[in-house]
Amino acid sequence: MSDLLERLRGRGWRMTAQRRVVAEVLDGDHVHLTADEVHARAVSKLPEISRATVYNTLGELVSLGEVREVSTDQRAKRYDPNAHRPHHHLVCAQCGAIRDVHPSGNPLADLPDSERFGFTISGVEVTYRGVCPNCTAA
Amino acid sequence: MSDLLERLRGRGWRMTAQRRVVAEVLDGDHVHLTADEVHARAVSKLPEISRATVYNTLGELVSLGEVREVSTDQRAKRYDPNAHRPHHHLVCAQCGAIRDVHPSGNPLADLPDSERFGFTISGVEVTYRGVCPNCTAA
DNA sequence: CCCCTGACTTGGATGACGTCCAATGCCTGC
DNA sequence: GCAGGCATTGGACGTCATCCAAGTCAGGGG
Numbered sequence: 172m173s174d175l176l177e178r179l180r181g182r183g184w185r186m187t188a189q190r191r192v193v194a195e196v197l198d199g200d201h202v203h204l205t206a207d208e209v210h211a212r213a214v215s216k217l218p219e220i221s222r223a224t225v226y227n228t229l230g231e232l233v234s235l236g237e238v239r240e241v242s243t244d245q246r247a248k249r250y251d252p253n254a255h256r257p258h259h260h261l262v263c264a265q266c267g268a269i270r271d272v273h274p275s276g277n278p279l280a281d282l283p284d285s286e287r288f289g290f291t292i293s294g295v296e297v298t299y300r301g302v303c304p305n306c307t308a309a
Numbered sequence: 310m311s312d313l314l315e316r317l318r319g320r321g322w323r324m325t326a327q328r329r330v331v332a333e334v335l336d337g338d339h340v341h342l343t344a345d346e347v348h349a350r351a352v353s354k355l356p357e358i359s360r361a362t363v364y365n366t367l368g369e370l371v372s373l374g375e376v377r378e379v380s381t382d383q384r385a386k387r388y389d390p391n392a393h394r395p396h397h398h399l400v401c402a403q404c405g406a407i408r409d410v411h412p413s414g415n416p417l418a419d420l421p422d423s424e425r426f427g428f429t430i431s432g433v434e435v436t437y438r439g440v441c442p443n444c445t446a447a
Numbered sequence: 448c449c450c451c452t453g454a455c456t457t458g459g460a461t462g463a464c465g466t467c468c469a470a471t472g473c474c475t476g477c
Numbered sequence: 478g479c480a481g482g483c484a485t486t487g488g489a490c491g492t493c494a495t496c497c498a499a500g501t502c503a504g505g506g507g
Binding site for chain 2: 240242248263264270273274276278279280282283287288289290291294296300301302303304
C-alpha cells in the first residue's frame with residue numbers, strides 16, 4: 172500500500188495523517204467497505220478523523236482512479252481498492268458478502284450495434300447474484 | 310396493462326384506485342421511473358394518492374415479480390415494468406437515460422467454477438455505460 | 448343490497464446515507 | 478521558519494426510503 176502513497180505523492184497529493192489512514196484501511200483483496208466502515212476503522216487508528224474527511228478522501232481516490240466505487244445493492248456505496256485489474260462482482264443475496272470475479276467472456280462484444288441505440292459505449296459492469304457457502308449451510 | 314390488473318386480481322390482490330393508477334403509470338417499453346416520478350404521474354390522475362402508498366404498491370409489484378427494481382446509479386431506485394422478458398440496461402453517463410438491451414452472450418456461462426467461490430449463482434445483471442446520441446451532439 | 452372485517456391508505460415522524468459550508472488547522476515550497 | 482493555500486472539522490442540510498397508528502374502503506356473507 173505504501174506504493175499507493177508514493178504514487179499519490181508523486182501526483183502532488185498533499186500527505187496528511189488522515190489520508191494515510193484512509194489509504195491504509197483500503198488495503199487487500201476482496202475488500203469492499205462502505206464509507207462508514209472505512210470511517211470506523213480509520214477512527215481506531217486516528218480517533219479524531221471526521222466523517223467528512225473520509226468522504227472527501229474516498230471521493231478523491233475515486234477521481235484519481237485508485238479506488239472503484241461499487242453499488243452492489245441499493246444501500247451504501249462500497250469502495251474497492253482493486254481498481255487496476257478489471258473485474259466484476261459476485262454478491263451473496265443473504266449476507267451481502269462480495270467477491271471479485273473474472274469472467275471469461277467480453278460483454279462489450281456481446282452488444283450488437285442494433286442494440287446500442289447510437290450510444291458511445293464506454294464500459295460495462297457485471298454483477299452476479301447468488302448465495303455464499305456460509306449462508307447455504309445455515 | 311389491463312392484463313396485468315387481471316393477473317393481479319387473479320392472485321387475490323384487492324383492487325383499489327391507487328393500485329390501478331400506479332399500475333397504469335408503469336406501462337410501456339424503456340420505462341424506468343423513480344418512485345417519486347411514479348408518484349408525480351399518479352398524482353395527476355388521482356390527486357390524493359400518498360407517497361407511502363406508491364412505495365407500498367411498488368414494493369408489492371416487485372415481490373410479485375411484475376416489476377423489476379433497477380439501480381443504475383447511486384441515486385433513487387428505478388422501476389422497470391418489463392419484468393417478464395430478461396434484459397439488461399444501457400445507461401447514459403451524462404443525462405441518465407436508460408434503454409433496455411439484449412446482449413447475445415450468456416454471462417452465466419462465462420463464470421467458471423473456479424471463480425464461483427462455492428456460491429450458488431442465481432442470476433446476473435449487466436449494465437452498459439456510455440453517452441447517448443443526444444448528449445454526444447450537445 | 449347492505450354490512451362487516453381485515454386489508455389498504457395516509458401523512459408525518461424517523462432513519463440511513465451523503466453533501467455542503469465557514470471556520471480552523473497544518474503541509475510544503477521558498 | 479513563514480506564508481499561502483490546501484485540508485480538516487462537525488454540524489446543518491438534502492434526498493430517498495421506511496415505519497407507524499389511525500382512518501378508510503373493497504368485496505364476500507347474510
